[in-house]
Amino acid sequence: MTSALIEDDVPRLSGHAMEALAEFYREQEERKAVEIAADTDFVFHEDWQLSQFWYDEDTIDKLSTVAVKAAGPNSKIALVSCPSLFRKTEAKAGDNVKVTLFEYDTRFAAYGSSFVFYDYNSPQNIPQENKHDYDLVVADPPFLSEECLTKTAVAIKFLTKGKIILCTGTKMAELAQKLLDVRDKSFKPKHKSNLCNDFSCFSNLDIDQLL
Template structure:
């Protein structure tokens, strides 16, 4: 079956919630992002990206992954849920500091002040080397106008691939701190 036509169970069970600025990626985009996580991550943090976390079907892999989310409905039956208020990245439990080698980020807002808080959270939880240099891989989505800011905050580079978010008025791009050939291919759902 064509990936774009697959029914995503997460999307079917969880309607978008405008009160939390929750807008889900299309099933094809979710598949692209899940593949990136599985390919590049070992222990992963999902910051405000429950649609990606809950679309991974590998239970063994998920044992090393945590979803950081404000919406507590995603806590149910999930020992790997971490309540996350992006206004307070310093409240992230110490057990997750310098822990994750891969971080997926999709903030509910596109403004600099919000992105600064998400960047701080990523720097708290992301792995560092022996010189305390941030070395975790990061995959994120935001608008093109945030290109320079995202590079400044986390070293994120805009990629060719764009996510489809059907009910969002903005067109986002994907950004990453690492290279991957599939991120430099046009998403056929969008055509550019």
């Protein structure tokens, strides 16, 4: 009984105050991101709490090359939950290809209009103007689960005109084919961190010919 009384005496923020505090911290992060936007040498570090694991340099180079070739000139590329691909893909794309990052981590608001906030749990919240607006979608769901891939697939199908590249755990192959009609390719993405899971690159394109 005494313990309960002590707990009840602890000051607590109201729900509204908690939301305001969270918004304050988000704005701080966004301002910080904007400040570093001009620094092309700035490195965004992985946030493992968000299940972020960056690709290694070879994977970034090859995937960005494939993306630009597959999308073609005067095209649009959507990167879904794979922020480590953005800079290299945009650099290779040049002025005639628009690259947009759909990402939950608001640090990447540093990319300005090329950033769209995206929560895989709410694929229906993607702006309507993005519907079937992208010649190619490259996606890497943050979690190796049926639920995450299923929801990410909703976003992919909403965004793409047809071309898809999906990087995720090899064990998701059957579900990936069922949801998106994509198949495992010989190219295997690798990460800077030594992950114990086997990863594969799935696509409805012959991406091995584009490497």
